[in-house]
Amino acid sequence: MLKGDYMHASKIGLRNAIQPPSHEQQTKKLKKACKDFEAVFVYQMLKSMRKTIQKCDLFHGGQGEETYQSLMDMELSKEMADLGPGSLSRLLYDEFKGLLDTKPQGAEANNVTKIEK
Template sequence: MKVDMTHMMQSLPGKSTGTANAASDKSQADSFAKALEKAAEKQDSKELKAAAQQFESYFLHHMLKQMRSTVPKSDLMPTSFAEEIYQDMLDQEYSTLMAEGKGIGLADLIYKQLKETR
């Protein structure tokens, strides 16, 4: 099963325009695509579920990033570049933990849909 993530990447809201973030986004999408292809080749339900959770984590990370971008910045407490990087890494970890737990149900829906199409 060949997975093309380009249309998915373009349709996600808040797609980053920075070079580093764009490279990270592409890396995450490629990682998901490879995990999905590997699960499809082996026809392994556990790997398919892990790939679905990985995509949910990716989606949640973008959602958190967009939510955080709506909060007005204050001159009272300026943020440094290092703090922004740390915040992004923290959001990524939060999204991974949320997806590994109950999540928002996206991984379950993706898993069911992909399992039916095999």
């Protein structure tokens, strides 16, 4: 790249960087966000449920067991997210997808003024 070339947005890809994401990209992001939300929700629920269980000093493993249990609960919550047609993530996705479909696409949606060459 020459010394003056850094001023040209097309050479470094800035022109594409200001383009809004496609509808497909937005739906993928929405699905992931809904699934991640459900995973966090389930994790917090599992964490709260485990606090209600009384621990015996004979079998309780201390800090190591708590760390392992927390990691296992995180993985379990990720697996439990989006399991069936009535899952929280699918319900959220269906609700928010309707909003995504009604939102206008392009520069007008983001109040971005399109610059002509």
